[in-house]
Amino acid sequence: MPAILPAFLTPKHHHFGLAISRTSLRGIEVLGGKVRATVHVPIEEGVFQDGILLDKPRFLNHLKELLVKGKFTTNYVVVCFSEIYAYTREYKMPKIDFHEVREAVSWHVKDLFPFPESDLYYDWRLLDQNEKEYTLSVVAVQRKLLDFQVAALIEAGLKPLGFQPGATAVSKLLTLKDNQYALIAEINRVGAYVTLVRGGNSLFTTVVHVAPQEAENVFFTNISQTVSEITTYYQNKGILREVAKIPVLLTGELANDAFPGKLSPYIKQPMQVLKTPLNDPGFNKAYAVAQTEISKPDDKNNINLLPPQIQMQYEQEQAQAFYKTLLIRANIVIFLICLFAIGSFVIFKFEQQQLDARVKRLRQNVESRKTSTQELLLLNSQAKNIIALDPLKKTPRDKLAVLVNLLPESITILQWAYDDSTLQFELEGIAPGRSDLILLKQKLETSEEFAKVNLPLDSFAIPENIHFKLDFTVK
Template identity: 30%
Template sequence: MILPASFFETTSYFGLSVSRASLKAVSVAGNQQVIAYAQQPIVEGSGNDTAAYTASLVTALEHIKTQGNFTTPYVAVVLPETYAFSKEFSLPTGNMAEFAEGLSWQIGDLFPFAADSIYTDWKLLSQTKDKITALVVAIPQNRIDPIRNALATVKLFPVSFEPAISALSRISTLKDKQLSVLIDINQSDHSISLIEGGISLVTTTNLNHSGENNLAELVSNIQQLLIYHQDKVKAVAKQYDIIVTGDKASDAMAASLQAALSQPASMLSINAINPGFHQAFAAAASQIMPPEDTASINLLPVDLRDWYQNHHHLTLLKTTARVLTILMSIGILVALGNGIFLNSKESQLATPTPAEATINLGEYKPADIVGKANRIITLFPQKTGPQETLMIAISAVPPTVKIESFAYDETKQLWQFIGSAGTRDDILLFKANLESSGKFSQINLPIGALTTKENVDFSIEFTGKPAKL
């Protein structure tokens, strides 16, 4: 699966499901066929001892990497539903920004934990001009942090943390259904969720036993969940599908539930995959979105999210700078091919017209770019251009400043960077870094960018000193 081009770098990742007794990993190809998998036990109940639990995870993850021979260090993590707490939350506003701000102020009142001890995210359930309703999900930090630390120890990088039902509900077979009851039965616990159109509406969990041998309890829990849902929507669910998944799921269990509830029941069918690997497959095969996406749940810690954003941003700028260098070199080669000779005392190296540089990678094949660039380097080893100035400007960007685009006017040697910053002090630091480099003049930062204290959008212009020839 390919990461979305939002703030993550475009790279592949595999799915990892964490249960109370084991780790399971799956990697899929573009056609959603499994190409690698692995499974390892962990010490059940060791979560009460953080050090022992982390050590158990590290050992299991090292074996997972060896067994699966996964080719990427990035991983989408699915957590037991029993770790998660969820609550429906509404505000009388149709503005999404207002809703997000209002929710942030009330997180501490929604769950029986201190706000700074949980990771939270939410997804939209409904929106009108007067009201927004969302499902808010929280997982205690002491559930996620040991897993995160273990991943870091074995040099794996999580791109998401998500409860099991949230991951499973994004599978296409569930998205297509109007209303379904999803039962996830595992070795030592089980959960039951109502899912509609790929959205988990409400979930109940049982930590004590799997429910594998207690049909009466499963039937009772399903009926109670349906009654709760009927009271909320003021409508009776006359027909729904029962879908069973998890380590202890079986066709016999589905048949028993169908007979007891007089509703169609079946095993969750995913490419003939063992039900115990459904969660890991769901993480690997479905699109992982950043925490700010309103249609999914991603409990990725904020510092990790920001690291990915900044790393991707810097990589993108450096890649763009390298491409600009190559394209400028190609422009020189084309000019030479047309019989235009450069006088080192009277001429300047020029980018392709128009004067303001525009990059279009689709016009060149990678092999052609590399070949032409190598010839230019051989012919003109001493020539430099504005790419040197661009790299200096990039190095002046603080980590808290995000550059979204830039432009260069060859005729004026004028650069323009457009982006956003956490605070106006971050923008002033960027301006100061440009000034202290000694490579730029006429640095112009519009006063409007300094009237806002936080979450500032800005545009800054500066002139570079002429490139040496």
Template identity: 25%
Template sequence: MFNSYTLGLDIQEQNITAILIKKTFSRKELVSINNINLTQPFINENKTINSILLTENIKNLLTTAIPTPIPADITVHCSIPTSKTFIHIFNLPVKISNNDLKNALLFEAEKIIPIPISSLYFDYQIINENKAEKKVLFACVEKNIADQFLQILESCNLNPTTFNLKNNAIINAFKSKKKKNIQDNVLICDIDSTILSLIILKNQKIQITDYLHINLSDIENILEQIKNFIQKFPEKINKTILNGSALSNNEIFNQIKNIFPREVELGNPWTQIHVKPKIIERINKKPEISKEKAISFASAIGLALDNQNNINLIPENIKEQKLIQKFVLLTNLISSFLIIYGLLAIYFSIITWADLNYQEKYYQITKNSIDRIESGGNYQTLRDNIQKFNSEVITEQKIEKTLYSLSTFLQEFRDYVPKNIKITKINFDRNSQLILLDGIAPDRNAVIALKKSLESYPLQKSIDLPLASLVQKGKISFIAKISINDQKLPPYAMINSNQNVKK
């Protein structure tokens, strides 16, 4: 899912090299490699391409790759032969806006390119900018050349994405990963069988670049060309990297190294990618692609690594298709993201709702439990209160059964006293259950009538009314003692009940 495969295909007039790498995040790993030296040129004198010859060689290159054949229908970053491209660095005023830069470049390019701009595919790249000027790398290729390359690659079932410059590919292959080397001024010399490519980097950015046709047998001329190129750069060169298939001849390398006192080394593009030991064993068995000849693969490795900001001379319709594909891919990614985001939002909404529902139910259950506890407590309290009330009622009933109303008792007792008898004092002793009655009777007969009336009182046990007072004439004062039978006294509750009934 996170792996992507990219093929770097370096097509030059004398040879074709291919590197297939697998990209997994920041890791780049070699998958397959191959190189073919061409026995005859595929570009004719009339600038047409022998498509049959080139197609056969590319297919052979892919099927015989080590350790496994390179599959078709794969993304390809390709270089067009250096001799068929034109490159130039323009120094333009910094005040020219990026929107006007294209027109300014075309105006300047028409002055030095002998071919009509309308017959070219071109691209440009700002390589440096300061307060005074912009340095812009301009590159172009004839449309008929690029179109033929495109048709050939598609006939090989390949999916070309970029037509890059070999010089840019070499820079990708030799970019330093060490921070201390980033500030160095580096000279890169790529010496092929017929082409000398020269590049000077500062801060890993192109300062000047050029390519020249050479004859390998004329070493002195090659060295002179390198010296003249260096003089165009005003600063000191700290390091020189030599690269190219011609350097498999150690004599050329040694002569260049003896002339330049600066640090000189053979390029090692393998530092940019990881190669498994088993693959190294396989490729070392094939002399033309052995690791000792890695400098021959620098361009292909740089192409496979691909820097999106590099020059791209592929036909415009392919660029538009790639832009549309990127747009569609981006749209699909955004749509997928939105769908996933929506699904996640729904999922988390459901989870949140379920959690809230659970919390609500938990709260309700807890509340009901508390209510039950409180209800149980209230019930218990109510029950205790009722029991207490019943106990008090029972106690009161018991008390009422043992008590009686004195006022009611005396009122009933008074009814048994004749009306002609005047009561002067009445006293009731609860302890002895004795009524002491003092009064005045109008005569003797009234006293006798009083005694008879009191004897008919149902609650009396005995009556003590001395008859000595009966001999008196006129009004008679008397003192009577009436003993009461308390067991016959009506209870207090019964008296109240009877009174309520009467009411």
């Protein structure tokens, strides 16, 4: 994928590490820097011969057993195979563009290895460079060794992302400076190999064969002799100095804390067991490839012997996955934009409704104030009319004053009533005698203010303390 694209748009693959030897399968999955799963499955005799897979059905059964026991969270895998089947050569060439190095190496593969180029999978890694030339480490393996394994891995449902020889993988576990050398001795039940490494790069590997029922001291002597031959050869070439200080790091299924003591009579150089967080040297190769970063075969800093046809297939799948991922995430972005737009619209409409409601209330308040003002003005106008008409209004107040003057002092008024509509007074009271009552009636009738005096005759039924009612109108 183009390097200019953001990392979050390109699919990432998590993988587990698988070390395949003639006698066993070892798998490790590392998540977040911690070992999540480890599994060891022995391989039956006869499944491999000289590194070539002969019995595919049995190998598939072993792979399936590994997957069942390991319960790995991914089907992507990086494979480490035995170093004894790989060939490593140092090659110097004139300095050219990096994109042309692989083609230039292909011209000399037949000179570097005892096989035609068509029979090999090979890769190179940059060891050093100066103004004039590159120093490369070229690693190759016969195609027939990997092709059968690749087919079996794919049939088992796995997706191999890389293949590395054992020493190449284990050398990545070392913390050596670029110009610092060390020897890696992998010791297994069926043999051993010794590899010279510089920094994180393997330079040369020699196999130590072990015969059936071979005595331990003979095996140790052969390992010591191999270490001596490698160091002497590179010392004579002027590459190694102070050979006695070059450390020997022990790994493999037989390596343990007791081994440096066993080998010390044979090897005088400093020795130690190469350990990982798993603390089991037999899993070092699997752990190394489980931790390795995935790189294409054309990466100048790593070795990956993945067959080119598998790489092309992955590149096609990656392109499809990339565009699928891009489409999905673009749709997510579009959805979020639409969601934001809809949310903004809803908020806008809500605010608009709130504003319209406030405007409506304000208008109602204004209208109500107009109505109140008009009512107040009307009331004020009516009040002015009332004030203007007040002097013209006729009330019983003046008539009452006249009536008080007409009443004899002996008569007591209990209550009175006045009807505006008929201008009629009604009086109710007590008179001491008939003469007092007659006197009141005569005064009212002769008054210029009143008329139509009506005094019922039954008011004279008793001679004294007469309770009476009478009515009269105002003229």
